[in-house]
Amino acid sequence: MSEQVIDQVGEYYDDIGELVELVGGNLHVGYWESDEDRAPFLEAMQRLTFEVGARLGLERGQHLLDVGCGVGEPAVRLAQRYAVAITGITVSHWQVAESARRVIAAGLRGRVITRYADAADQPFPDASFDAALAFDSLPSAQDKSRWLREVHRVLRPGGRFVFTEYPRTAELTDGERAILAANTIHTPPATLAESTALAETAGFDVVAAEDWSERVRRTYDEFFAALTAQGPALAEEYGAERIAMFTTGITTMFSLCRAKIGYHVLTCVKPA
Numbered sequence: 001m002s003e004q005v006i007d008q009v010g011e012y013y014d015d016i017g018e019l020v021e022l023v024g025g026n027l028h029v030g031y032w033e034s035d036e037d038r039a040p041f042l043e044a045m046q047r048l049t050f051e052v053g054a055r056l057g058l059e060r061g062q063h064l065l066d067v068g069c070g071v072g073e074p075a076v077r078l079a080q081r082y083a084v085a086i087t088g089i090t091v092s093h094w095q096v097a098e099s100a101r102r103v104i105a106a107g108l109r110g111r112v113i114t115r116y117a118d119a120a121d122q123p124f125p126d127a128s129f130d131a132a133l134a135f136d137s138l139p140s141a142q143d144k145s146r147w148l149r150e151v152h153r154v155l156r157p158g159g160r161f162v163f164t165e166y167p168r169t170a171e172l173t174d175g176e177r178a179i180l181a182a183n184t185i186h187t188p189p190a191t192l193a194e195s196t197a198l199a200e201t202a203g204f205d206v207v208a209a210e211d212w213s214e215r216v217r218r219t220y221d222e223f224f225a226a227l228t229a230q231g232p233a234l235a236e237e238y239g240a241e242r243i244a245m246f247t248t249g250i251t252t253m254f255s256l257c258r259a260k261i262g263y264h265v266l267t268c269v270k271p272a
């Protein structure tokens with residue numbers, strides 16, 4: 001990606017900064033089995049981490065690459081559950097520092113490492129990792145093919161790669177595309193077939209392509225409820241102006257997502 005785009009994405013996440021506490025450090029959606037599933041928001045987000053993680057086929061001692069790792073919350077959970085080592089990359093300097101703090105707090109120093117690196121131009125030798133994950137990060141890519149080719153390169157033959165996508169579930173106006181782009185979401189695919197074809201062109205076999213749009217849609221209402229409940233405390237801690245700006249931006253973005261953005265999960269293998 002161009003330096004300018006990386007800087008924009010990095011600044012976007014640097015600006016969110018400590019507000020990740022609102023969602024327990026999970027910069028991804030939640031997962032509910034059905035309308036009857038009453039799991040609280042935080043639990044639903046952690047559940048998604050494990051649903052996605054289960055598709056990686058991780059074995060003890062393996063090395064996982066987490067492309068677009070946020071503040072390392074998913075990496076910490078997966079390292080604890082599967083006893084693997086994880087290297088995460090992000091283009092937010094704030095996230096690198098916060099991730100290190102969380103890793104130490106979780107007692108995982110040395111097992112989970114986060115570094116500043118661009119997914120489209122990764123600083124790793126070929127076949128460095130046993131598995132790879134791009135959890136709600138590929139939507140930020142301007143050139144998705146390039147990200148996928150880079151993941152393919154750094155993954156060992158036979159290794160698994162799971163990525164998630166934010167597809168459009170209805171036509172988007174130019175204005176709506178601009179709102180998504182301002183929130184680092186570029187070119188939402190229309191179908192699972194579209195993302196499958198991209199992954200196959202990068203050299204992967206796609207072994208499962210799942211549409212979880214209805215399982216995650218409650219995320220947005222849950223987020224608004226959390227923001228309403230915690231907004232005054234956040235304003236007290238981080239300043240009323242910052243919280244008002246954040247609330248305005250995220251309300252516009254998440255109202256759009258609730259109406260027109262779904263969720264896809266693709267499980268891939270690099271052929272041996």
Ligand SMILES: C[S@@+](CC[C@H](N)C(=O)[O-])C[C@H]1O[C@@H](n2cnc3c(N)ncnc32)[C@H](O)[C@@H]1O
Nearest residue numbers: 026027028068069070090091118119135137140
């Ligand atoms: C929506 S957050 C998801 C974070 C994390 N996977 C999670 O589930 O909590 C998107 C992440 O992708 C990262 N990202 C976006 N563009 C990137 C790039 N070019 N290279 C590396 N990371 C990138 C962002 O810095 C951010 O950490």
